[in-house]
Amino acid sequence: MSLLLHLQQQLSTLSRYHSSPSRIVVAYSAGIDSHVLLHALWQLRERHEFELSAIYIHHGLSVNASIWQQHCADVCAALGVDFQTAKVTVDLSIGKGLEAQARQVRYAKLVELAPQNSVVMLAQHQDDQLETVLLQLKRGAGPKGLSGMAEYFSRTKPINSYQQVHFFRPLLDISQAKIHAYAQEHHLRWHEDDSNKNTDFERNFIRHDISPVLMQRWPHFAKSVSRSARLCAQQQSLLDEVTLEKLDNLRIQKHILSVKGLLALSESWRIQVVRMWLDERNIISPSQAILMQLSSELLAAADDANPVIRWQDWQFRRFEDGLYVIPLAQEITPDVRPLALSLPVGLPNMLGVLSLCSHKASSKQRNVLPVDNIEQYPVSVEFGGFSRRFTPHDAHHSKPLKQWFKYWRIPPWERSSIAIICQQTSVIGLLIKGTFHPSKTVSVEHTKKCDEPVLSYYIQYQSNPE
CATH class of the missing domain: 3.40.50.620 (HUPs)
Incomplete structure (x- = not known):
């Protein structure tokens, strides 16, 4: 032909x-x-x-x-x-x-x-x-x-x-x-x-x-x-059909798999399912040896353990019944960064920028955290120090941050990237994945929209600064 x-x-x-x-x-x-x-x-x-x-x-x-x-x-x-x-x-x-x-x-x-x-x-x-x-x-x-x-x-x-x-x-x-x-x-x-x-x-x-x-x-x-x-491609296609069925039954969320469900599978099926899961996200699968480590060192670990398996630019993590695969990121060490007017503060690991603004600087801002009395009580953004107490706007009592993080089911590896907004020694808000969570002392209404702010100042978040 x-x-x-x-x-x-x-x-x-x-x-x-x-x-x-x-x-x-x-x-x-x-x-x-x-x-x-x-x-x-x-x-x-x-x-x-x-x-x-x-x-x-x-x-x-x-x-x-x-x-x-x-x-x-x-x-x-x-x-x-x-x-x-x-x-x-x-x-x-x-x-x-x-x-x-x-x-x-x-x-x-x-x-x-x-x-x-x-x-x-x-x-x-x-x-x-x-x-x-x-x-x-x-x-x-x-x-x-x-x-x-x-x-x-x-x-x-x-x-x-x-x-x-x-x-x-x-x-x-x-x-x-x-x-x-x-x-x-x-x-x-x-x-x-x-x-x-x-x-x-x-x-x-x-x-x-x-x-x-x-x-x-x-x-x-x-x-x-x-x-x-x-x-071989035809056989692999048949195998993929069955693997996808098993994978779909293990999804807790889109990118989180059930640890208990994975442990119920045979070792061979477990590896096959994880490979497909990684392939869905265009993540290069680790070696067979690392995938076998996954069962003994991470999936079967104690509930209160925090095991990690790393390869190339990725890592397997476990939290509660969930298996996660996340990019490797530089560890964020405890830090304190003062916030001052017209001096934006860059957050670590390219998490964005925080700016302290007056209500005259910009209008119609959304997702902001109002503050007041900055001349008397300076404002800072901090990382680490989870023993400090915090009262969320919808709570009736305060608890240490680490207890709130556990209550909110935030995985341990995400906690170090939470920006803690402080005024003097008080925690007035948290920035979690780009969203402000104000304390009970902050007017919640003004965190949603500041067309005509009652308070004099607010903190603004910018995810992708130019």
């Missing part, structure tokens, strides 16, 4: 995943694979009634990157295809490999740029799938890893969480030999990435030193591996 006929069939297959897209975007790199995909789709665009565009991601990792960018622009101009380009930065200081980090920032930018109701086409082919499966075997992967690259997957846009970008790999059953034949038939020109010959990269080592030997011995080896990957 010709590459063009195969691609035509794949466009029809796409309807299994996605209603006919009004726009197809090619992730264009100036290499032969994406150039062939772009050209073939260009030939089919009118028959299948879709708009075609291309995006080039400039990683800045090669001195030739700008040359490749211009080549992509020229090809798209000649075809009459809309073209877009964007630069990204690959930060190697975070400890990930160059290939993995470049791939991560590339996909993130594609998700950001892809228009609504579009499908991003990726040009990976059968030989790429072979390399992927061999790499997964080398890493000791299970069925999910041995499924290789998925034919179709989705990512959520970072700004509009309800909008998704869909990716499709229509050439996974096409060999690179067919891609080269198509390029020669249509007299296409392309650029080779100079890093593709560097066998220090694992994928290049397999491509140049391993795959040719396997293909010489077994000419249909790539096709067989592709079929095995597809079978």
Whole structure:
């Protein structure tokens, strides 16, 4: 079957995943694979009634990157295809490999740029799938890893969480030999990435030193591996259906799982459910060893314990019957920061900014904490010191803050980030997740709206200062 006929069939297959897209975007790199995909789709665009565009991601990792960018622009101009380009930065200081980090920032930018109701086409082919499966075997992967690259997957846009970008790999059953034949038939020109010959990269080592030997011995080896990957993907899909049912039964809240429910599962199912839970939030799962630690060191810990399991930028925490996964954050140490007029105070860990304002400084402020007599009784924002007593506006008596936090069921790791607003030695309010909770001594009505404040001053919170 010709590459063009195969691609035509794949466009029809796409309807299994996605209603006919009004726009197809090619992730264009100036290499032969994406150039062939772009050209073939260009030939089919009118028959299948879709708009075609291309995006080039400039990683800045090669001195030739700008040359490749211009080549992509020229090809798209000649075809009459809309073209877009964007630069990204690959930060190697975070400890990930160059290939993995470049791939991560590339996909993130594609998700950001892809228009609504579009499908991003990726040009990976059968030989790429072979390399992927061999790499997964080398890493000791299970069925999910041995499924290789998925034919179709989705990512959520970072700004509009309800909008998704869909990716499709229509050439996974096409060999690179067919891609080269198509390029020669249509007299296409392309650029080779100079890093593709560097066998220090694992994928290049397999491509140049391993795959040719396997293909010489077994000419249909790539096709067989592709079929095995597809079978593994089918089995994984069935497993995911059952796992999702178990996961849904364990949800206390959207991102919190029941500890008792997890402990009722077998070790294998427990690990499977947690992996899916992490995958839902695009969190890279920890190693099998860490996931096995989860049962013995965290889930089975005493009720009054505060265990932590960390990996990369994440941590598992437990509170009451809830299992949480949260980002690692710098510990907030006890601190006192005075509040003065016209001198905003930045809160630690990028929690926002507090400002002490007069009623003349701004009007119609919401979510504020009124204060008075600041000349006689200075105001400060403090962290730590949970033994101090506090009387919430809707309570009849005071208790130490730590008892209120326990009563309000605030997890221990969130308590250090609560800003305590003090006037002299009295706690007049708390800032919890961006919302003020005034004491009984503060007029509650004025915390909701200050169109015409009765009191002279108020504290204002700003979450994202410019």
